Amino acid sequence: MLYNLTYRSIAIPEITYEQIEDILKTARNFNSKNDISGCLVFNKGYFIQLLEGSKATIKELMDSIERD
Numbered sequence: 862m863l864y865n866l867t868y869r870s871i872a873i874p875e876i877t878y879e880q881i882e883d884i885l886k887t888a889r890n891f892n893s894k895n896d897i898s899g900c901l902v903f904n905k906g907y908f909i910q911l912l913e914g915s916k917a918t919i920k921e922l923m924d925s926i927e928r929d
């Protein structure tokens with residue numbers, strides 16, 4: 862069964878466009894190889910992300926995003 866997770870997080874104020882592009886590149890690469898789909902939105906200093914895939918993979922990924 863697919864597991865869904867949606868969260869909102871506050872970016873550091875000094876985040877750059879290049880850093881956001883790096884996150885997207887990493888996410889597209891890792892997520893497609895691990896059957897994770899979703900959507901990453903950045904607006905006015907906030908990220909909103911939807912993730913869908915296996916529960917174990919999403920939980921591991923979320924640990925890594927939280928550390929980031």
Ligand SMILES: Cc1cc2nc3c(=O)[nH]c(=O)nc-3n(C[C@H](O)[C@H](O)[C@H](O)COP(=O)(O)O)c2cc1C
Binds near residue numbers: 889891901
């Ligand atoms: C808001 C945000 C969303 C992220 N989303 C993903 C994602 O969907 N998939 C992914 O692989 N990495 C994502 N990352 C990057 C991970 O946090 C992490 O840097 C990456 O998985 C590499 O981890 P590692 O250095 O421990 O190997 C995101 C980072 C941030 C700040």
